[in-house]
Amino acid sequence: MTAALEVQNLYIALPSEGDRKHAVAAVNFSVGRGEIVCLVGESGSGKSVIAQSVMGLLPKSLPVTEGKILLEGEDITHAPLSRLRELRATRMSMIFQEPMTALNPVMRCGEQIDEVLRAHTTLSESERKKKILAIVEEVALPDPERMFQAFPHQLSGGQRQRIMIAMALVLEPVLLIADEPTTALDVTTQAQILHLISELQRKHGTGVLFITHDFGVVAEIADRVAVLRLGDLVEMGPKEDVLMRPQHDYTKMLIAAVPGIHPKAKARQTNAPIVLQVVGLDKTYGGLGWFSSKRHEVHAAKAVNFTIRKGETLGIVGESGSGKSTVARCVVRLIDPSAGSIDLEGDDLARLSGAKLRALRKRVQIVFQDPYRSLNPRRTVGETIMEGPMNFGLSREEAAKRARSLMEWVRMDPSVLNRYPHQFSGGQRQRISIARALAMEPELLIADEAVSALDVSVQAQVLELLEEIRQRLNLAMLFITHDLRVAAQVCDDIVVMSKGEVVEYGAALEVFSAPKHAYTQSLFAAAPGRDFPFHQSKTAA
Amino acid sequence: MAQQDTSSLSVEAASVRPQQSAWQRMRASGSVRFGAIFLFILIFISVFAPWLGTVDPTLFDAASRDLLPGKFGEIMTLEGEVLKHQFLMGSDSFGRDIYSRVIYGTQVSLLVGLLTALASLALGIVFGLLSGYIRWVDSVVMRVMDGLMAIPSILIAIALVALWRGSITTVIIAITIPEGPRVTRLVRSLVLSIREEPYVEAAIAIGTPTWRIMLFHILPNTVAPLVVQGTYICAAAILVEAILSFLGVGLPPDIPTWGNIMAEGRPQFIQYPHNIFFPGIFLAITVLAVNILGDGLRDTLDPKMAKRL
Numbered sequence: 022m023t024a025a026l027e028v029q030n031l032y033i034a035l036p037s038e039g040d041r042k043h044a045v046a047a048v049n050f051s052v053g054r055g056e057i058v059c060l061v062g063e064s065g066s067g068k069s070v071i072a073q074s075v076m077g078l079l080p081k082s083l084p085v086t087e088g089k090i091l092l093e094g095e096d097i098t099h100a101p102l103s104r105l106r107e108l109r110a111t112r113m114s115m116i117f118q119e120p121m122t123a124l125n126p127v128m129r130c131g132e133q134i135d136e137v138l139r140a141h142t143t144l145s146e147s148e149r150k151k152k153i154l155a156i157v158e159e160v161a162l163p164d165p166e167r168m169f170q171a172f173p174h175q176l177s178g179g180q181r182q183r184i185m186i187a188m189a190l191v192l193e194p195v196l197l198i199a200d201e202p203t204t205a206l207d208v209t210t211q212a213q214i215l216h217l218i219s220e221l222q223r224k225h226g227t228g229v230l231f232i233t234h235d236f237g238v239v240a241e242i243a244d245r246v247a248v249l250r251l252g253d254l255v256e257m258g259p260k261e262d263v264l265m266r267p268q269h270d271y272t273k274m275l276i277a278a279v280p281g282i283h284p285k286a287k288a289r290q291t292n293a294p295i296v297l298q299v300v301g302l303d304k305t306y307g308g309l310g311w312f313s314s315k316r317h318e319v320h321a322a323k324a325v326n327f328t329i330r331k332g333e334t335l336g337i338v339g340e341s342g343s344g345k346s347t348v349a350r351c352v353v354r355l356i357d358p359s360a361g362s363i364d365l366e367g368d369d370l371a372r373l374s375g376a377k378l379r380a381l382r383k384r385v386q387i388v389f390q391d392p393y394r395s396l397n398p399r400r401t402v403g404e405t406i407m408e409g410p411m412n413f414g415l416s417r418e419e420a421a422k423r424a425r426s427l428m429e430w431v432r433m434d435p436s437v438l439n440r441y442p443h444q445f446s447g448g449q450r451q452r453i454s455i456a457r458a459l460a461m462e463p464e465l466l467i468a469d470e471a472v473s474a475l476d477v478s479v480q481a482q483v484l485e486l487l488e489e490i491r492q493r494l495n496l497a498m499l500f501i502t503h504d505l506r507v508a509a510q511v512c513d514d515i516v517v518m519s520k521g522e523v524v525e526y527g528a529a530l531e532v533f534s535a536p537k538h539a540y541t542q543s544l545f546a547a548a549p550g551r552d553f554p555f556h557q558s559k560t561a562a
Numbered sequence: 563m564a565q566q567d568t569s570s571l572s573v574e575a576a577s578v579r580p581q582q583s584a585w586q587r588m589r590a591s592g593s594v595r596f597g598a599i600f601l602f603i604l605i606f607i608s609v610f611a612p613w614l615g616t617v618d619p620t621l622f623d624a625a626s627r628d629l630l631p632g633k634f635g636e637i638m639t640l641e642g643e644v645l646k647h648q649f650l651m652g653s654d655s656f657g658r659d660i661y662s663r664v665i666y667g668t669q670v671s672l673l674v675g676l677l678t679a680l681a682s683l684a685l686g687i688v689f690g691l692l693s694g695y696i697r698w699v700d701s702v703v704m705r706v707m708d709g710l711m712a713i714p715s716i717l718i719a720i721a722l723v724a725l726w727r728g729s730i731t732t733v734i735i736a737i738t739i740p741e742g743p744r745v746t747r748l749v750r751s752l753v754l755s756i757r758e759e760p761y762v763e764a765a766i767a768i769g770t771p772t773w774r775i776m777l778f779h780i781l782p783n784t785v786a787p788l789v790v791q792g793t794y795i796c797a798a799a800i801l802v803e804a805i806l807s808f809l810g811v812g813l814p815p816d817i818p819t820w821g822n823i824m825a826e827g828r829p830q831f832i833q834y835p836h837n838i839f840f841p842g843i844f845l846a847i848t849v850l851a852v853n854i855l856g857d858g859l860r861d862t863l864d865p866k867m868a869k870r871l
Contacts (some may be wrong), residue, residue: 193797355763382769389760397761401781409768454764461768 023094025195025228026052026075026113028349031088033070033079035517044070044083054195057219059239059260060232063476068232072251073101075230076115077105091218094196110137113196114189118204118408120181120471124173124373131169137188154186179210179463182270183217190221197222198230203238207340208503212547235419236279237506240264240550248272249463264553278481279494281505282551284529293330296365296497297352297465301324302361302371304347321347325361327514329465334491334498336512336529338505338544344521349469352499353387354378364486366464383413390470392450397443402453403438409461420460427456429485448479452486459490466491467499472507476527484511507550517541519559569869584786587862594862595856602750604848608668616662617647626657631836654826664841670819671800671848673730678737679792685742688786690749691776695757702713704750707743715740717803719811728814735804738801748791750782786863793856797849804845840861851852 028051033044045067048545052058060068073079075090077100090098097105117123125133131153138149150169157488158166160183169434173181180204189197199218203211219242220227239246239260246263248256248271256269267273307318322344329335337345351358354370363370368381380501389395395404406427407420415423425435431452442450451471458466468487472480484507502508508515508529515532517525517540525537535543545551588594605615617637626635631652637659638644651663693703719736726732756762757780765779806812808828809820815822820841827837 271809286862334615341746355766379769379771382767385767387764387767389764391760395764397765397783398778399785400778408770412769412771457764457768 024051024053024091024130024232025056025093027089027091027094028071029076029089029091031071031074031090032086033074033083034086036082039373041251042084043252043331045074045254048088048249048252048254050247050254050257052196052230054228054390055226056244057222057229057231057242059243059246059492060230060249061234061236061239061246061275063234063389063478065251066249067252068249069200072115072200072230072232075196075198076109076113077102078115089417105212107141110189110194111141111192112194113198114192114194115198115200116182116185116189116202118201120178120185120205121173123185124181127493130170130171130173130176134184134188136485137191141192144241151192153187156191157184159221159293160184160187160190162187166389177210178206179214179474182206182210182214186214186217186221191228193225193366194227196228196230198232198303200232201234202231204233204235207341208505208549209543209547211238211549212241215549218242235549236276236477236555237480237549237551237553240470240555242549248275250329264555270545275477276555277556280481280504280510281555282486282506282509282548284512285508285534286530289333291330293332294330295328296366296482297329297499298362299328299348299352300364302363303325303359304344304349304351304356305359320521322351323395324356325518325523327516327523327526329497329499330513331497332491332495333513334500334511335514336500336502337510337518338502338508339518340503340544342520344453345503346469347521349387349467349501351497353385354382354463355387383409383461385465385467386463387467387469388451388454388458389469390473391451392447392454392474395454396450398442399442402445405453406438406457406460409457411462423460424456430459430490446479448483448538449476451475451479451483454474455483455486459494463496465497465499467501467529469501471500472527473502473504480499480507487511505513505545542557564759574845577843577853584863588859591858592860593858595858597851597853597858599853600851602849604668604672606674606850607665611665611669614663614665615650617659619663619666620816622656622658624657626653626780627655628830628834629653629657629864630834631660631840639754651773651840652834654834654837655830659750659839660823660837663823664820664844666818667820667841668844668848670730670817671803671845674733674737674803675796675800675848675852678741679729679796681738681739682745682788682795683788683792685738686745686749687781687784689742690746690784691753691781691834693774694750694753695780700750705747707746710739711739711743713740716806716809716811719806723811730813733803733812734799736806737802741795742796745788745791745795748787749784752787753780753860756780756783789861789863790856793852793859797852797856800849800852828870 031048031050032046035041035044050058060071063067064499070083071078085098089096092108097108134156135149136151138144138152144152153169154165157168162180164181167516190540203214205216208339215238218229229243243260245258246260246271247254248263249270254534256263256267256272264276267276302322304322305318305320325348327335337348339345350356352363352370358371361371365384370381373381403424404419406424408419410423411417424438428435433449433452445453458502472483475483486512490496500508500511512529515527515529515540516523517532519540523537525532525541532541536545618639621637621639623637626637626649627653629635629649631650633652634646634648635653636644637647647659649659651664652660654660689703693700715737718739719733722732724735737867761777766777803812803819804821807819808825810825812821813819815826823841824838827834831838
């Protein structure tokens with residue numbers, strides 16, 4: 022039996038102004054029927070380009086210059102559009118990362134699946150409807166009849182992704198391409214979707230080309246793994262081989278950079294002075310508008326309590342909408358808490374405003390998630406770092422001196438201070454953001470998903486930098502993250518939040534080894550690849 | 563292990579990517595060049611009008627009425643001297659040289675276009691920044707702006723001309739009153755999205771005063787779309803000025819503007835189309851050049867907006 026997909030010696034050219042000649046070069050791999058092959062790589066590795074080349078979705082600026090793409094033995098590398106149109110959805114189909122935008126918001130979900138059937142089959146309307154309801158049921162959506170009638174905005178992200186999967190699999194293609202299908206989802210939803218994909222592909226014998234950057238997901242779902250680096254396929258093999266006994270240095274580096282899910286036991290000073298004490302913090306959004314008479318309130322944070330001691334890191338973990346960022350933003354006073362106190366070494370941040378608040382601002386600093394939006398594109402890096410100290414009366418010369426020494430702290434060349442943010446990579450920008458925060462000499466540093474947007478190898482470096490800074494300055498840190506692996510590596514104490522409430526609060530070691538609350542347990546159970554012994558091979562090697 | 567990490571850190575931190583600047587992209591853009599060259603020619607024409615073979619555009623000579631383009635005729639200066647003159651674009655029913663009037667008309671059009679754009683942008687930036695950043699100002703300012711936008715510029719012009727008298731200032735004010743609120747809306751919407759950017763929040767967190775945030779963090783990031791908007795206002799203002807003059811509620815008829823020339827040529831349009839043709843061509847080309855320049859600037863300064871429009 023021929024493989025579902027075979028890619029032979031594939032070259033895809035980049036436009037001449039690109040940073041390298043080929044998006045992908047000399048890539049060989051195959052996806053057998055009923056097999057899940059994971060393409061792993063960091064951003065810019067060319068993994069999505071490969072997926073698009075198979076579907077024939079590449080823009081004209083990225084032509085396939087060499088090699089072959091065989092779908093069930095048929096060469097589709099340069100197939101005409103009409104042939105591709107016949108093959109799409111019937112023999113190969115694709116699901117995308119963003120379930121929010123991949124569905125047409127003005128069409129009912131049922132109609133969108135129906136569109137596939139109308140384009141490719143001659144079934145009657147009632148037969149089509151029957152088929153749609155069957156596939157909707159198969160992707161484990163409740164009440165298929167209602168789902169058929171629903172518009173995308175009425176469904177959750179996970180439900181939309183299920184609709185996408187239903188649409189992709191309704192004609193039983195031999196090949197399913199999944200391009201980061203769970204990256205935009207919460208960890209518990211991700212676990213369900215991964216489970217669904219592997220269950221369906223086993224049942225239908227579909228070959229799956231699964232694209233991801235997350236080694237946890239790879240460990241969870243893959244049969245075989247291909248590792249891409251800047252367009253080169255550096256390593257390919259069965260999952261156990263690649264993850265446990267990686268051969269290539271790049272793979273070794275990537276896997277070593279994956280944070281382990283078991284926290285290390287650290288020596289702790291239990292009598293260190295308390296830097297931050299949050300008591301009964303409440304935040305409600307909403308209220309009366311000009312023209313609305315009904316009061317619509319959202320309780321984003323309810324009675325949150327925690328303390329952070331000097332030199333310690335408290336992590337807040339939770340899924341989207343859990344209120345973890347709300348808490349962080351209240352502590353920095355970017356938003357005003359509705360109730361409760363935020364005691365920063367004797368001063369109540371929650372009650373201050375105006376000039377008094379401004380004077381206290383330097384003591385709490387924050388690093389944001391998105392490295393591309395957290396620096397003003399119209400100001401040089403130097404101006405960005407110097408602004409804070411100068412707001413508090415430092416002279417320009419002294420601020421510049423501090424900026425130069427901070428650049429060394431965050432391991433960057435001080436000579437680039439006069440450059441603009443667009444000249445730096447994501448990891449570099451995050452270092453600059455850290456330097457900006459440190460320039461204020463804060464007592465408390467808040468990292469709001471500060472490493473979530475970074476590639477795993479860069480993430481490891483930035484985490485290491487944060488740890489180094491925390492030790493050097495004996496800082497208190499509040500670390501907000503959705504990533505349990507990161508939390509396990511960084512935090513001394515853990516707060517688990519769900520729907521605005523703290524459901525569990527304790528030492529990281531205890532919370533991770535014996536979670537008490539049912540939600541924490543389900544959260545940990547959903548962490549992809551949690552049982553996979555990533556770092557055991559390292560000790561052996 | 564630690565050693566290796568340090569080296570990889572510094573490698574990642576050291577490389578800095580070069581990128582084309584907006585200025586380089588602008589210079590490479592065909593439409594920016596085309597529009598800019600045309601505008602420069604027009605500015606040149608308006609500045610050097612007296613030396614381009616023109617006579618005083620207000621001179622008339624009954625002997626040279628309704629000459630066809632290219633014909634020679636006589637024209638008397640204010641000093642009583644009679645000049646022999648080639649009427650390149652013909653003459654109107656008073657015996658005035660249309661060529662001279664069209665060339666001098668360039669001054670008015672460009673001035674009105676430029677000053678209206680600047681006035682509207684200034685108004686829009688001040689009120690847009692305030693109402694976008696300070697919540698309580700917003701509801702007040704924007705209701706006033708809604709009101710202003712509801713008044714057609716032609717009605718305002720008629721009212722203002724009745725109150726004061728037709729002049730460049732009156733026309734500019736009449737066009738700025740409805741255009742300014744549009745810029746205010748644009749700036750406000752830009753500010754509303756920029757103020758949510760993490761870099762603005764970071765500026766708040768490092769204790770930057772509000773006025774500095776507005777001037778140094780928000781305003782510079784609105785410049786690209788504003789420059790583009792400015793060109794569109796400029797083009798619209800040139801057109802509206804011509805319309806106002808044509809209707810007789812713009813500049814007084816003794817000042818040569820393209821609208822005035824066309825208005826005066828209208829009764830004899832069938833016999834002598836050159837009265838309207840030449841100012842019309844100048845008007846169309848000027849507006850086209852400004853719009854092409856605007857499109858080019860939009861593509862180069864504001865790539866995100868280019869895809870949307």
